[in-house]
Amino acid sequence: MKILVTAATPFEIQPFLDHLAKQNYPDCQITTLIGGIGMMHTAFQLGRQLTKMRPDIAIQAGIAGCFDHSWEIGKVVIIDKEQVGDLGVEDDHAFKDLFDIQLWQPDMPPFTNKQLVNPLDNLPFIPELPRVSGVTINTVSGSERTRNLLVEKYAPEVESMEGAAFHYACLLEKIPFLQFRSISNYVEVRDKSKWNIPLAVRTLNESLIKYIEQWN
Numbered sequence: 001m002k003i004l005v006t007a008a009t010p011f012e013i014q015p016f017l018d019h020l021a022k023q024n025y026p027d028c029q030i031t032t033l034i035g036g037i038g039m040m041h042t043a044f045q046l047g048r049q050l051t052k053m054r055p056d057i058a059i060q061a062g063i064a065g066c067f068d069h070s071w072e073i074g075k076v077v078i079i080d081k082e083q084v085g086d087l088g089v090e091d092d093h094a095f096k097d098l099f100d101i102q103l104w105q106p107d108m109p110p111f112t113n114k115q116l117v118n119p120l121d122n123l124p125f126i127p128e129l130p131r132v133s134g135v136t137i138n139t140v141s142g143s144e145r146t147r148n149l150l151v152e153k154y155a156p157e158v159e160s161m162e163g164a165a166f167h168y169a170c171l172l173e174k175i176p177f178l179q180f181r182s183i184s185n186y187v188e189v190r191d192k193s194k195w196n197i198p199l200a201v202r203t204l205n206e207s208l209i210k211y212i213e214q215w216n
């Protein structure tokens with residue numbers, strides 16, 4: 001079983017990397033890829049890696065923001081659908097995405113009704129974690145205006161900078177995939193003092209290690 005585990009930055013999966021250095025999994029060949037922050041880096045690095053090794057399963061692991069203040073920081077979820085939240089045109093005060101201006105069609109592959117949906121097929125196990133919807137942007141949202149715009153337009157639960165690129169590449173390459181995200185902050189007016197990245201990294205890596213352990 002060939003497994004690719006990718007993250008935007010090394011610190012997000014460092015505990016998992018440390019675990020791999022100590023643990024031998026004879027039934028799995030695990031490759032890790034640090035793809036960089038944002039959709040452009042992720043798409044290029046991942047596209048190249050998927051072609052090179054064609055994994056049986058690709059896993060993306062990362063921290064993220066969430067829109068619902070009732071969620072606890074450190075909560076880990078699986079993203080089952082993704083939307084691209086900042087690719088389009090500005091029309092005075094309105095943002096129109098590529099579907100709105102008919103440059104993309106809602107069911108243009110690999111989209112299903114404007115979303116990049118993970119069918120969660122051909123995976124030996126699916127983790128028992130909440131399944132939620134994600135929006136991907138290239139700039140971390142940090143104002144009420146952007147937050148409201150995204151909520152009204154995409155009704156997302158989680159925001160990241162790479163998720164949609166990962167879904168897009170895996171769907172086009174027909175590689176089974178899973179996106180793990182752990183909540184490090186709320187999507188709100190930027191206040192870095194309220195973020196808890198160490199907690200999010202810890203819970204993310206605990207879930208990732210638990211998932212990999214199930215194979216062995």
Ligand SMILES: O=C(O)c1cccc(C(=O)CC[C@H]2O[C@@H](n3cnc4c(=O)[nH]cnc43)[C@H](O)[C@@H]2O)c1
Pocket residue numbers: 008009037038062063064065066139140141159160161162184185186187192
């Ligand atoms: O501003 C800083 O000083 C700073 C320091 C460390 C990390 C950051 C990030 O913005 C992390 C971006 C990284 O994490 C994901 N992420 C985490 N929270 C969010 C969010 O609210 N919205 C979008 N992405 C988020 C993202 O996928 C990046 O890979 C800043």
